[in-house]
Amino acid sequence: MTDRREDMTTLPLSGISGRATGPMLFISDLHLSPGRPRPVKLFHHFVDTVASGAGGLFILGDFFEAWVGDDELDVPFNAAIVAALRRLADSGTPLFFLPGNRDFLVGEDFARAAGLTMLPDPVTIDLSGTPTMLSHGDLFCTDDAAYQAFRSQVRNPEWQTGFLAQPLAERQALAKSLRERSERAKADKTPLIMDVNPTAVLAAIHAHGVARLIHGHTHRPARHEIRIGEKTVERWVLPDWYETGGYLLCDDSGCRALDLSLSVGLS
């Protein structure tokens, strides 16, 4: 296979660095919403304990259950979440946000208010010397043709401009009906169709020349090993936060998955 790295629009980012001490943390799929209190409680606990000592926190999408434009910042529920992120950033933990399929409309106002740096999907970082690709993960679900068609539509700048021109209440209502339609469609899809496609994963690994991939989206937390000749590439899938919540911690000795279920006071 030829080296296509030079053709990629997403080049390895230099300049992503955290505190000199402290591990890098990765989370996704919190699906924060007023109707689901547990992930919100877990998030505040995570911010106050685990994340406050981290060298950096990477949020890899579907942080919010829905985000239909940065005027969502005025919603009190969102304002409290953004304030917590801001406090974390101000305390010295660098924050990075790679949007998912539920919150891809977060914009510069959100990034400024939360004190974080936005990342493209996918993006490659140097993690203690290991080239690591970060993604929300939905772009690897290529077996789900209907979803990919929808993804192309809503990622189209013209579609987004038209959508964002509508009043907030209409955008919220449309997003709700899209989520309901998606839930109904899922009932007719096999679990395999909704998982990542191994060929799409391999192509991305080759194209970006990485030794590790970290993503969420599928809600199937795991560590997979992909053998490529002599090389072993790790694929970490992050958990959702509906029940226990969890995160990936990476430092000089590698990565490990940790959950929040053992945390104190979260009965």
Ligand SMILES: [Mn+2]
């Ligand atoms: Mn997702």
